[in-house]
Amino acid sequence: MSLDPLALVAMLALVLVAAFVLWWLYRSRRTSALRDRFGKDEYDRTLHQHGARSKAEAALIAREERVHKLELRPIADADRTLFTAEWHAAKSRFVDDPAAAIGDADRVIGQVMGARGYPVDDFDARYESLTVDHGEVARHYRAGHDIADRAVTGQATTEDLRQAMIHYEALFGELVSESEPAGREREPVPT
Numbered sequence: 001m002s003l004d005p006l007a008l009v010a011m012l013a014l015v016l017v018a019a020f021v022l023w024w025l026y027r028s029r030r031t032s033a034l035r036d037r038f039g040k041d042e043y044d045r046t047l048h049q050h051g052a053r054s055k056a057e058a059a060l061i062a063r064e065e066r067v068h069k070l071e072l073r074p075i076a077d078a079d080r081t082l083f084t085a086e087w088h089a090a091k092s093r094f095v096d097d098p099a100a101a102i103g104d105a106d107r108v109i110g111q112v113m114g115a116r117g118y119p120v121d122d123f124d125a126r127y128e129s130l131t132v133d134h135g136e137v138a139r140h141y142r143a144g145h146d147i148a149d150r151a152v153t154g155q156a157t158t159e160d161l162r163q164a165m166i167h168y169e170a171l172f173g174e175l176v177s178e179s180e181p182a183g184r185e186r187e188p189v190p191t
Contacts, residue, residue, distance in 0.1 A: 034060050039135040067132040072117040080176050083112050087172055091165065098161040099151045105168045106148050109141070112175045130171075137174045140167040 034057055035043045047056040075083070090104035110120055119125040123145055130138035144167030150156040156164070 030057060037064070037135070038131055039139070041139060042131050042135060063128050064132050067129050070117050070119070070129070072133075075112065075115050075176055079115050083108060083115070083172075083176055086111075087176075091169075094161070094165060098158050098165075099156070102144075102148045102151055102161050102164050102168075105165060105172075106145065109168055109172060109175075112172065116175060134171075134174060137171040140170040144168040144171070 031053070038046070038060055043056070043060070046060055047053060050056040050059055086108045087105070090101050090108055093104060094101035110126070113126055113130075114120040118129045127138060127142055127145070130141055144164040147156050147160050147164035147167070151161055151164070
């Protein structure tokens with residue numbers, strides 16, 4: 001029994017269409033999972049930075065894998081007390097010297113992140129690491145840090161600096177109050 005060439009072409013076309021549909025569903029699921037995990041804003045920012053969806057998604061997955069290799073840990077009670085005192089000192093300084101207070105707040109955030117096991121080499125490494133398990137407060141961190149950078153050159157108003165302190169406080173509160181790193185039990189994103 002031989003197959004009709006037309007039937008063979010039709011079966012091959014059907015297999016190709018099915019493969020394409022499966023591939024499309026897989027990509028859609030992966031994109032949706034990454035948008036949910038990192039938030040729409042961070043997904044879009046990474047997409048804009050990398051220029052192509054496949055490159056952006058590969059970068060987000062690599063970021064997630066890098067962070068899950070870190071040994072993140074809760075803050076010891078003694079460190080929490082010290083950081084909280086430093087935080088309150090930075091906030092108190094705001095009345096007399098808002099720009100210096102923001103610098104102090106940024107320094108305390110860096111120390112807390114270091115104590116938790118996050119990379120502290122540069123802002124981008126800290127920010128990207130935060131986006132994996134702390135997407136919403138990472139957004140606050142970026143906004144606060146952008147204002148702090150403007151303050152260094154004298155381009156931030158007192159109201160801007162107040163907003164930076166509010167952004168930083170959201171991150172500080174989550175990092176010092178959390179007993180276990182968030183999101184560690186998440187399902188991996190399809191690769």
